[in-house]
Amino acid sequence: MITPQSMPEPINSSRRPLPCPVLPIAPTECWEDLVSTFAKTPVLEFSQQWLSCPDASFLPGSVRIGWHGADFFYFATLQDAHPSTRATAHNQRLWLLGDVLEVFAGIPQEPAYIEYHTAPNEMALHLLWPESTALAAANTSPDGVTPYIIQDRTAKAISRTTPQGWQVLGRISLFSAFSKPVGSLNNSIWDLNFGRYDYTGDQTTISSTSPLTHPNFHRRSEWIPVQFIESIP
Secondary structure (H helix, E strand, O other): OOOOOOOOOOOOOOOOOOEEEEEOOOOOOOOHHHHHHHOOEEEEEOOOOOOOOOOOOOEEEEEEEEEEEOEEEEEEEEEEOOEEEEEOOOOOOOHEEEEEEEEEEEEEOOOOOEEEOOOOOOEEEEEEEEOHHHHHHHHHHHOOOHHOOOOOOEEEEEEEEEEEEEEEEEEHHHHOOOHHHHHHOOOEEEEEEEEEEEEOOOEEEEEEOOOOOOOOOEEEEHHHEEEOOOOOO
């Protein structure tokens, strides 16, 4: 989560969606199989496009995305010398406690969107924003994000550390997250963004997979639209 420097921009549906083909199988927790499972899926690279050049502290990362049935899957690989978090339970303010991967998703033309966090120790925070103005309300309320926390039991994320950093495998039943009838994702279009907080000592470096023009993960007009399809021609 980022406290916005300005209000998020309106939703924009004029962009060409990124085709995302179905996965051959639903990913399992066998890390060795994930490279082949996601081999033909789009790769979203983290960047800091609001800057003319990246911060000296910026470290690369990427997310592969795919789908199977009613579920959206993502496989993130993040470079990090010392992945860490002080989080001790779910639904804490993970972005204030250490390294975190955040995923944002929404249906074009609908105001609500989700924001799910995963820390290196698999602590999670699930938020459902009813509309863009809710973020500003949370930033000025003593309750903060608490009214927007949800218990999405269909979502799961596992993580592991590697010699180069850490990885996350996540699953979200996107329709269930919005209390919509569960069905196949085939041919549906969603706006997606991944954000990252990378902590090194007292320094925090943020990056995003969307071409953001300001360091604000909630700028939905700049998220990447993705269309889930059976195969890419």
